[in-house]
Amino acid sequence: MDDTLFDLPEAPSEHAVIARFRLGGDDFGESDQWSRVFDVERSLGSAVAAAGVGEVDGNEFGGGEVVIFAYGPDADALYRVMEPGLRALPFRPAHVVLRYGEPAEGVWRERVDL
Template sequence: MENVLCERPESGAPEQAVIAHFRLGGEGFGGPGERARFFDAERAMSAAVEAAGVGEVDGNEFGGGEAVLYAYGPDADALFKVMEPALRELPLRPAYVVIRRGEAGDAEGLVSRVDL
């Protein structure tokens, strides 16, 4: 039986990334309202990314007064375009997005930052 949750298809294209950083209240994991808004936005972005077929929203991390959202796909610009409306609607600030074109650690890859 194939485990589709752990295996990624071999596409030949580098896996590019959109990594969004949001500041939370306090130094820890943010308040319940902040986390709820973040999770709602994450679900909306995941559905939009899946419907557009541009990649996947892969999860999040909370801690140190920050929430980080990770998304991956073959074209970081297309991925960001689909995610951007929900990223901008999320009221947690300051916030920024790192767009990585190329594989992680690729010296030829291009990384840019977009302030939200």
């Protein structure tokens, strides 16, 4: 006899879209760059939520760059929704890493240059 009360489905793995943009100015960029990043991040968050593909989880400024983080069950679907907004940011060089699974050694990653 099985002692399991519920046959719960396995939780989907958390994929990620991690976008990196080189900034000008000092280690944290310039204030006009911040406002552009914040505007695009809000727009991305709305688009991702409306599409139901995950969530934009914030950013990190430092070391002369900004990184925008987003998570969901399908990195490709998440990136398709985010790509136009990410490409709209003018800061270069820039690239996106699509991570297909939890953050761990050996998890498949794909780099896309913007």
